[in-house]
Amino acid sequence: MGPTLDFLTLLPYVSELLKGFTTTVILTVVTTLTGLSLAVAVAYLRVNAQPWVRWGLGGYVEVTRNTPFIVQLFFIFFGLPGLGIKIDAITAAFIAMTLNLAAYSAEILRAGISATAKGQLEAGRALGMTTLQSYRHVVLVPAFARVYPALISQSIIVMLGSAVVSQISVFDLTYAANFIQSRNFRSFEVYLLITLVYLLLAFGMRRSFMLVGKRVFAYQQGEQR
């Protein structure tokens, strides 16, 4: 085979590409929401819970941050059924991606939270807010605003890492590419195409995150400068 590229050979497989694209987008949107929510809970509990809870969550964060995502995925999908916990591929992908994003984001958030002065929380209480109210308005939201750029990057890293879920037969963008190249033997063309799609996804994600951030953290802009 000569070094000629022929993208027209991909035309008959548009529906597969669309299916894979949809799966990747849904996986990303859902796990970004669940992952970041879980991260808030983990970050909160790592500061405020009983010592043994803190210790356990610390273990979860460290193990997740120091092992490859693909191994976490394999452990959940292949390993857990060995204990009698049966899950299908897409659920395993959801769980693995959520746990992965949550561990990294919790650590990022923790840095943002610890930058809040203790006196501010007490000031909030003194103004008559409940513990939860003052935590939310004084600590959490400003912390979120402070580390928002890092959270964007981390969510994008998890989206790009999701290419690996094709290995447990989730029909995502990469799986679609693997499927197509096994039919038409045009591996380079199809991988080049979906790499471009991932690049656009990453770009689109950063853009939409920043739009959301501009609205949500609008009143924080002064403080951030």
Add this chain to the structure above:
Amino acid sequence: MIEFTFWDILRNLLLATRWTIVLSLIAFVGGATVGLLLTFMRLSSNRWLQRLTSLYVDLFQGTPLLMQLFLIFFGAAAMGHPISAWLAASIALTLFTSAFLCDIWRGCLEAVAKGQWHASRVLGMNYFQTMRHVILPQALRLSIPPTVGFSVQVIKGTALASIIGFVELTKAGTMLNNATFEPFTIFALVALLYFALCYPLSCYARYLEKKLYDAGLR
């Protein structure tokens, strides 16, 4: 059929860990060399060199490492020069590492206050003298913690080489799993071995970071 005991599994995984370590070292050394080159290209006064380098960094940071691996592995074959999984993994991980290190190091160089450039110029130092005596020594101190921290990402990145058939720790795990049907034990061990490689580096990076912070440099 051969029976595998727990020790057989562990021994095989440990043997495969060697290749994870070797591949990580290749990627890190190669990536650091290319990354250094890129960092200086990024800082040069030539607009085109700057743009080209940022494009390179954006491309590698904005696409999945798995696709970079596939494109090099299958791309070489499509051009009529098939390469081994070894070589493909080494090249892909080197390029991936260089893009991230370039970004980290550029940040460190730019973190040294701009006024110091002007001050050195006023003192009559040229570009290279300023770089060597004023900027680099400070940037180097700043760059060590994030560089050590990134080495963890490189080690974890090598796990993807298993997908193009390179037998390292993860691939050995899946192969052993196919032979023994003990996925829980095997993948727990695989994770544990990665953890044993990565966690000390993470701790060291954190320690260095704290030392810099305490020295008032951050």
